[in-house]
Amino acid sequence: MNFGRREKIGLGFFLLCYLTAVYWVWTRSSPLIRERPVTIRIAHWQIEAGPPDGIDAIIRRYEALHPRVKVEQQLIPGIVYKQWLRSNLAGGTGADIIEWGPWIEGVRDVPARYFEPITAALALPNPYNGGTPLEGVPWQQTFKDGLGGQRTDSPDPGEIFGVTLCEVSVRLFCNRELLREVTGSTRIPQTFDDMRRIFGQLDAYNLRSGRQPVMALAGAKDNNEWLQEYLLMGVTMGLNFTLDDPGSLFLANRQILAAYLEGRWNFRRPEVKAGFELMREIGRHMKPGFQQLSRDEATREFMHGDALFIFTGTWDATSLRRLASFTIDALRFPQPTKDDPVVGRYTIGRFADGGGVTAMAMHLNKASPHKAETLDFMRFMTSMQGSQLFTDGSGWLPATLGVKIPPEIVSFLSPQDGYALCQPYSIIGSNATMQFSRNMHLLTGEHGSVDKFTAALDEVMPEAVRSDLQSELRSLLMTIRTQDGRTIAHAQLSGAAVAGRNHAVLREVMECGETISEATALQMRCQLEQTAPTK
Amino acid sequence: MxxxxxxxxxxxxxxxxxxxxxxxxxxxxxxxxxxxxxxxxxxxEPGLTSVWQDIAESRSHLALVQLDRLADQNDRGAQLARAAAMLDDQPVTDTGLREAEALLVAVAGGTDELAAQATYLQTRLYQMHFAQPDFPKAAELLRALAARLPQSHWAQLGLVKLGLLQLYALPEPSGPAARLAVTEALLARITEKSLQRDLHLQLGLAGVFWKQPLAGVLEHLLAADRIGGVAGQASEDLIAQIAELSFRDGQDAQARQYYERYLREYPTSGRCFTVRVRLQMLDERAAAAKGARP
Incomplete structure (x- = not known):
């Protein structure tokens, strides 16, 4: 190959450019990849007044601490959340942090498919708690309930997928001025009998006032379901203990589903029917047709002074207080006691009205391109500092221990003074919940009755419950299957150095958790086989 | 340009x-x-460390991309990594799993760590990954692994997995007591403490599932607790279970010890109310026993 003068100049010029570029890349190219700006997104459906402000406060502080990380908040209305969730996750465009709840119908498989388990990270202290009373405490133990609720919702008993932002309880919110008008005093109901008495006084008030009748309870499908779940949970607490074979003082949905298939309980059991009777009694104090209305309608009814009480979660409290033109009291709903004529003989004592249960669970998207930054933000968000910002901005109770509670929401706190064993039997799985809801008119409708309702449930529930247990099993298997390769990987990365030792610990933790999950899956498989309908 | x-x-x-x-x-x-x-x-060109890192962090697809760029595709470590990544590279199909199995079989010859890991993963295909599991085949492979490399961690872990199959899935032995007995026999072959613990725990829980006498169940749960280090939420459950099952079995002193330990270790749990009620019931039982004594 003969080079002429032009070629030599060209080659020299090329080499000069190349060397300059190399020099530039190695010495001046900045920031390096790990230091370049990143944007992470957090998506949730809490568009009520409060939470977006709280999260915004967290984001502002975090961005000040980490200028290269930008955090965007995506507010997705609840009415389209399910569709948004499914389409974005399937399309790989989901946010980095995503709120999820097991009660959203048809998305039980989402954690197993799309979320990253964070169990190992939860076993280590949260660095953002340094210098606080929570310094050195494993992250999981910095939550009020130790993330017990997340464990219930996890498709895998050995793994936890979400961290929570708030503590929720259910409350009876009362229009104080209207209460005085109706009863002549502002004395709040202490017992369930007091509630019945107020219902009677309200009938008399409606007769003498001549105005549009005031309902005792603001009515909507959602509010009715929350109240029914609450009442049913109390009546069935004794039954729960009989189903808790392993003695863990805790029941997962899969245990209740399996027990149903094994014939250990059904909707005709006397305590369940008594619970339905109570639900029917309460339902009569909501306006006709409430099953067709959403929670916004109930809020509007209460705000207009057309209902004396609204039963809802503390998630609505900030909206109610910011919007109301009257004084609102947040009361603990008076629970039926052992002398109650309808459910008394099945009542074993007080049951929890939410105290200690944390919610608004945020999950790490498995497909997030910035997992390290995202997990770091999740740590900050749930640290004492982050949680304080959230509480102050949102008016919601914090999920994290040690956070100062503003005086105006102290009444949302529930002491540990009641049994907390499981979810109510109406929301044990997607299909069961759907059937329960679909047949509700047979209980609360004008011509409805407990017998009509239970007869309908008897017909549809065996198939629905079986399908829900199968779905639980599928989700569990899905999470277990992802662990074998990861276990071997941690073994390969194990070594004498600090990082290597961490991998060895992770391997052992994963093996232990996987064995527990696998045994659970095999038990469920046995239960499905043993209770399979005969052909 | x-x-x-x-x-x-x-x-x-x-x-x-x-x-x-x-x-x-x-x-x-x-x-x-x-x-x-x-x-x-x-x-x-990526090193295998980076590939394993991706697999450990659930980025199997990226791991496979990296593996495609490796110079030596026949390296046994690379073959094992490829098979491990294929187990979680969606969409996972039986055809893909068969390809992974072929790689695992190629690596499994020999007696080194890679061979043990590859054989273990092969057993997992039959136990967990194929659309239709083949439990007898998985058990056969697990027994062969334990016979060939008895001291390997993966063979030891395999014995725990074999235990699960015997407890719930294999057709023989069929009765609950026999299932538990044949699985208890595996304990003697497991030398790693953490794996002994895991099998003890499973024997206890299987005893509950198969409605066996609580005294036997508690022996295994207590053994698991003595070894310690149960992962995550299961450790909290274990303390509650020992307390509650002891309570039901009338072993009041032991029940009290574990209820009190539960309150100390998990003071914010929603279960604390029930635990306090149980402690009151223990007090009442003790008072009644004292009153009945001549």
């Missing part, structure tokens, strides 16, 4: 071999272009 000038361009040739950049003779351009392309590729 702004130097598209010179004869090459004017001739309208050479784009496909990089000569477009300079007015050099095509053979030179071709060689230079290939070198330029290869330099960054060679510099970025």
């Amino acid at each position: 702004i130097l598209a000038t010179g004869n090459t361009c004017r001739r309208g040739a050479g784009f496909h071999h990089g000569a477009v950049l300079f007015s050099f003779p095509p053979p030179f351009c071709r060689t230079a272009a290939w070198w330029l392309l290869l330099l960054p590729a060679a510099a970025a």
